[in-house]
Amino acid sequence: MRFDLHVHTTLSSCSQLTLEEIVSFAGAKGLDGVCITDHDTMAVRQVFKEGVQDNGLCVIFGLEYATEEGDFLLFGPFEEIRPGLAAAELLRYVEASGGVAVAAHPCRRTRSTRENLIKDHLCRIVESVNGRNSHPENKQAASWCQRYNVSQVSGSDAHALSELGMAATRFHEPIHSRSDLIRSLKNGSFTAERAAEEGDTVTGIPSSRGHEANP
Secondary structure: OEEEEEEOOOOOOOOOOOHHHHHHHOHHHOOOEEEEOOEOOOHHHHOOOOEEOOOOOEEEEOEEEEEOOEEEEEEOOOOOOOOOOOHHHHHHHHHHOOOEEEEEOOOOOOOOOOHHHHHOOOOOEEEEEEOOOOHHHHHHHHHHHHHHOOEEEEEOOEOOHHHOOOOOEEEOOOOOOHHHHHHHHHHOOEEEEOOHHHOOOOOEEEOOOOOOOOO
């Protein structure tokens, strides 16, 4: 199943992408599922139903949480997380809740992730391909994954319909719910795709299989 793990809707002030556009056009962009990861909020739950839609698209709720030491895509049995947490505190909270964290665009010139959080395995999944990052930024993120033996995922970071599905992650088992997604992220049952501009074909980046996403 091909999922875009990093999508912003108009509930993020910087995004022009509507929920209606996502549901209507995701399939045409080769997606089986989409994760809504608006900035610091899961308000989407108040206006939309999570799960498999009438057209078969699976929509899962998460959020992108900003800290001074990096931004993180969070998926777990929570609906909101109080603001202002330091990165280490946030990552430990997500782990304790049974959720999973992904370091978003970790090597972007702005909003980068503190490398020691990856090195010390406080966060063990990295968005090594972000659809809005430059090739050098994505390449550096992939090098972190290899150096520190952490898993790699891809996400478009879409803020407009034209960006939806430009980078995605392929899961090797069915994903029909948030709990399915969390389980698959933790057990490494996925492969990250390279962004289209990084090669003529979509090439899988093997994940670090067989370990928990957060220790």
